[in-house]
Amino acid sequence: MAHTMLRDLPDRLLSEGTSWFTAREAADAAGVPLAHVYPGLKRLADRGQIFSPARGFYVPIPPEFRTWGSVPATHFVDAMMRHLDRRYYVGLLSAAELHGAAHQRPQVFQVMVERPLADRRNGRTRLSFHVRSRLAEVPTEQLTTPTGYLVVSTPEATVLDLTSRPADAGGLDNVATVVVELAEEGTLDIAALVAATDSSTVSALRRVGWMLDRFTAVDVSGLRGLATASAPTMLDPHGGRRGPINTGWGLIVNSSVEPEA
Structure with a gap:
């Protein structure tokens, strides 16, 4: 960067x-020592020209987003996670929305990580981090954003995550709404769903299969072999153990489920 006045830096970068x-890049741009740049960055943040979602990492706010006090999470999450040197993928309801399931728009942007990371809020933008074991093995894809790209779970991995942890998605009704919407739009691929399933997600696959079988016209015959290979599990992983057994899907139906119309 050529030297510039710090107060002009956000507009120049945009x-x-x-x-x-980064703070180091701002110091280099202004031609000042790193320790001297922080008060100026705070003034820029106080004026709503930048925000800092992670230590030493800053995002300039375009004029159209300055009433937000931030920018949409899709504009900076990938860069922030690279700055933190953390493997991640966008998951749960946030991934579902990016794949076209708009009915259950989340109030927070949900990111899956290998180790705990504190949730954060900047203006209107809220980030929620969820620990996912064996994260590197989860099928993902890159989606283009206005500022780069995001790593996002595939539609199939997304519904497996959602049915594994419905409490993080507003409950099973919300999860079923997403599963049905993605299926009806032709976004879910049965073969890819089988390929995305491992020993830790068989119970989730059963729930997905049950929802598809009950609420859609999708041919789910390719899922049944995996779904019935072991002892029954709960439809609602957080519910009680009472309920009729659905032998076709290896589930104890311990909860009523109704997707949004």
Whole structure:
């Protein structure tokens, strides 16, 4: 960067198409020692020109988002996670929305990580982090954003995550709504769903299969072999153990489920 006044830095970066910067880069741009740059960055943040979702990492706010006090999470999460040197993927309801399931728009942006990471809020943008074991094995894809890309769970991995942890998605009714919506839009692939399933997600696959079988016209015959290979599990993983057994899906139906119409 050529030297510039710190107060002019956000607008300059935006004009150059730069969507984030570090404290070190700001110090170099202004030609000042690193320790001297922080008061100026705080003033820029107080004026709503930048925000900092992680230590030493800053995002300039374009004029159209300054009433937010931030920018949409899709604009900076990938860069922030690379800055933190943390493996991640966008998951749960946030991934479902990116794949076209708009009925259950989340109030927070949900990110899956290998180790605990504190949730954070900047203006209107809220990030919620959820620990996922064997994260590197989860099928993902890259989706293009206005500022780069995001790592997002595939539609199939998304519904497996949702049915594994419905409490993080507003409950089984919300999860069923997403599963049905993705299925009806042709987004879910049965073969890919089988391929995404491992020993830790067989129970989740059973729930997905049950929902598809009950609420859609999707041919789910390819799922039944995996679904009935072991002892029954709960439809609602957080519910009681009482309920009729659905032998076709290896589930104890311990909860009523009704997707949104």
